[in-house]
Amino acid sequence: MYHLSVLLWLPAAFAVLGLLVPSRTTRWVAVVGALLTLALSVVLVLDFEATGPALQHVTDATWISALGVRYELALTGLNMWLALLATVGFAFSIVWAAMTPLGVDRRAKHVFFHLGIAQSAVLGALLAQDLILFVAFFDLMLIPFFFLTAQFGNGDRVPATIKMIVYTLVGSLLMLVAAIAVGVLATPPGAEVSYNIQEIAQRGVPEGSQGWLFACFAAAFLVKMPQFPIHGWLADGYKAMPLPVLAVFSGVLSKVAVYGFLQIAIPLLPQGTADLRWVVLIIAVVSILYASTVALTTFNARMVLAYSSVAQLGFITLGVMSLRPDGAAGALLQSVNHGVAVFGAFLAVAILGHRTGSEDLRDMGGAATKAPVFAVLFVVVTYAVLAMPGTANFVGEFLILRGTWEGSAPALAIVASIGVALAAVYALRLFIRSSHNRVGPVIQPREGARWELALLAVPVLLIIALAVHPQQTVEAADQAATRSVLSAAAAVSPDRARDILADDPSAQAAAEAAQSAAGGTGAAGGAGGAGAAGGADASGAAGAETAIDPATGQPVDQTAQTEGAGR
Amino acid sequence: MSPAEAAWIVLLLPLLGAVVLGLGFRVWRGITAGIIGTAAVGLAFVFTLITLFGLLGRDEEGTRQIASSLYDYVSVGGVDVKMEILVDPLSVVMLLVVTGVSTLIHLYSIAYMRGDAGYTRFFAYLNFFVFSMLVLVLAGNFVLLIVGWGFVGAASYMLISFWYRRTSATKAGIKAFVINVVGDVGLVLGVILLLKETNSVDFLDTFHSAKETFGEDGSGSLTAALLLIMVGAFAKSAQMPLHTWLPDAMEGPTPVSSLIHAATMVTAGVYLIARLHPLMELSPTAQTVGAIIGCATLLVAGTIGLVQTDLKRVIAYSTMSQIGYMIMGVSAGAYVAGMFHLMTHAFFKALLFMAAGSLISAMAGEQNMNKMGGFRKAMPFTFLAFVIGGLALSGIPPFSGFFSKDEILAGVASEGGWHWILWGAGIFGAFLTAVYTWRMIFRAFWGPPVPEAKELEEGHLHHAAEHRNPATGEIEDTGVGFPGPEHHIAERAPAMRMAMSVLAVLAVVGGILGIPHVFTPLEHFLEPVFEEAHALHHVDTSITVLGLIVGSLAGIAGIAVAYVIWAKPTTRGEASTAISSGWQRRFAPVHRLFVNKWYFDEIIDLLIVRPVRGFGRWAHDGFERLVIGGAIVGGTTGAVRGASAVVRRLQSGYLRTYSAVVLTGAAVLVIYFLTQS
């Protein structure tokens, strides 16, 4: 099965191709590449069976055998929609860049080259099933943005870029150390080191070290999203980036961090998650409130969206750390929704900026008078940003709030819901100050250009499509999310895991299926010879609070991912 | 066609109308847009009738509750939400009110909004609002209810800020929306709490299992959940303390005020409490809270209405007050009475707003009552509409308001004990209602005609020389985003007269649906829905009769007082405010309290708005720059820079240093290996 490698490297291939063709045609090559990747990802997503095995379209090859690092990709319920979001986002952004002066800049080749590499890196991070591969792609996806911002950005771009890169890389470095440590520590004596995620989950990481390991991973992800108080790079970084690049940076890259939590930090380090989750929860809630209040006082349109992203990601983090399937599925849904909404929002800010020459809200006003179509599209995006009931964003928020209420603490949900009210204020304020009221002093009112409106219609249509049928986005995620949080929930208390299994019969079936598969081949001493028996023991000892499967009365090895045994 | 199918069509027709109008907004010329919009809602009304007859054709026992679902909306982790509607007598009653009154208001707007640059947009938004309200009413589970709730809030926002170039309008819009979102949040949290206990968001499932899950005495979590849900109801229905958005919402065009802020949207809270009655019955605390809030609101709103000088705001406060009655009624268990009053109130309040629109047009957009007077001769039809609406509102027999209001009061009183205080407050409120309603009518129509009225008597409709915002005095134009240049009065627009006549007739004879102990078809129809409600069956005849008599006396007394204070001075040639200004001076502090709307806006500003803004500004200007930017980011990058600076010093560039390092290193290595062996 070659599909996933094709998907992964196609954007990079087109990036290189763009370098080779004459400058005039580079942007169209890039557009074609992006649309092809998008089509391919749609095909793959449609092909995914929600009730099938956990990992589908697996690609597996040896990469650095001396270190035990494998090149393994797979499509799962967790990354499926995020991968689709990534391809949509990059296609959107590349088409946008192609139509702006960036596309005809004499260094346009560089722009599209970097965007292509970035897209491959993002897809790689999402599809990777090997820990070191994930870390490699995670770090790689930042580099093209360094060049894009430093070369093509606005204002004080070089210091801003350096700040952003250094800051994020410090976190990523911690993650690299932690990743290596996880792989090494999880290896039972005598077995080979493996960084395969399912394998590590099966082997289990010693409980004593899980705390600092989780902290390292969390540091990297929380800086990326970003969350308070480590969001310092946000202000200057967002101001410096060109808008098409910013749209994809804000909409897509932050979600890789969310995915990191659900794919790696929580399943592999259940005890660490259980010990440190309140730290992350508090960070998330503070981020929501802090960022929302800043968003509703700042006059820079970009900054409103920047802080709004921080707040939204705070909600998503709450959902992830609720350690419940509904919270985690809600977080995934919200990731997709927020990404789509953000694409539209940044494009709208760009369109407004063209008319005023500035992004200051005080210069804007009354854009709707001559641009009614734009205003309608913008208001739909605004409704999505503030998660109005009826949009899929609301469904995500509902699930997250419920997960937080049941899984964390009711008080936390109540405090977080203040953020919902604040979101209404800052989102509407942005819309009203830019499009309503009297026509601003500097603004030249005119309707959006055809391509601007057509491009803006894309996120709007996606918002409407998601709003009408949110179930399709959640369906595949349900089982994957349950598997992801189950062991951590068990680490917090066995009752939780029991509740989750009772609540969601499909999860129970999945857990049973996983158990029987692992039990069958585990007894036969599956991968790694003595490793399997040792691994079962190690995970039994490590996960001291493994839940008892109510149906079979045996300890459920929830972390047994079938692929590990089946390789 | 089954009732459920008809109900789906009812739901989708206004949406279709909105989409058609929206997509073709540059295509529709003249009144085509108005006709399309009205037709969409009118057809919906026809299908509502089909639903009604379909339901009536069914046997009464249990088959009149139909749940119909299309597909799975979201289903994950124990939360199972379907796209489903619930068709039962309660929702059908609401459907009738919503589609019926909406059709009439659309008809009215065809004439009223002519000349406005946003004509098509208006009808698109209005159709979308009707769709949203129908989602709310027909929702079969809590999540879909919240979706309808949210859509209605959005539609309300868009219609309040319809004239979006007016800063006063956009401010009012965002205020309404944010308070609505606060209500949404309460609703969401309440539903989550309910979900925890019942594991289902479906209405029928929750209601059927309510008794086993919660027990008879009102478990704590049920009360908490209901109180949170009632926060949502209060925000939507403009009950204290979440009522401050309603007067400002009068910034919207008059048909909007008529439809949304009188007849339909603001009644959603009443509908919600009635819908959740199985749960309300199990929690006396929640019922008490609702009744008290409703009662308090009806009194406070009444006092404010006494001193308002803006015509539409008087009617707005009267709406608030009347909804207080309804909330009080459904909270105390008088569900049918509450719904009855909802229906009759829709008739006469919509009528009053329509008439007010006509009067404001005659004043070329001026809404201040101080500038009005003596329109009796110039606008006979409008005057008649006001009178009919006013009589119904004041609860004078045999108008509809009389029967419905007193049925509520009777239902409340029959609960016994301290509920008699509520009854008394309700009677006093009826008195106040009559006073401020007829104050409005007398001030506008009695006495010597003002210049605009004189102009009209001569056959010429007054036009302002330059267009101004009536509230702030700012200069405007008549392009998109501002009101159009034309003004339409009922006397000259057949469409307006048609709509108003229908409502007037309904306001007069609507009471026929609920003449106590004589003819009560509404009660029969709704009875199966509220089977378990105890208040339905225990209303004593004596209480009813007492209420009817005292209620009418209160209304008549109010009209008389209003006549004496505001109408009589004009017969002596003085200004209509001659007597009332004396009262104002004598009770100045009380007057100030009322004029400042009991300082709710100021309190909210002080407690919430200013701290949040202040914190945001401090965070943005101070904290972000100094702590985050300076210390944390600066610190990290500074540390990295510092470390690299230290390392950099090794690269001095001096050839000598390099060679010295090489030699020293080599020497160390050699010595090491030599000593090793």
Next chain:
Amino acid sequence: MSTGWYLAVSAIVFAIGAGGVTTRRNPLLVLVCLELMLNAGNLAIVAFARMHGATEGHVFALVVMVVAAAEVVVGLGIVVALYRNRVAVDVDELRELHG
């Protein structure tokens, strides 16, 4: 004569050369001292070769001389080129490759 004396001379000459390389500022003198170091090394190689009776040492000494010659050519070429483009030739001033 015992080999020790030759080694001692070699060491002294090497030390003098090393000291010169690290302290002299004139590039010509740095090159001269470099030559001293190389030749001291040569002397040590030849002494040991004589001691062990191995001819490989002598051969290697010749190789070292060739390398030294080549290196001097290149080094002097650089110095001459520098001299042609700059007034003062001072090693301390040739530090553009600093961090």
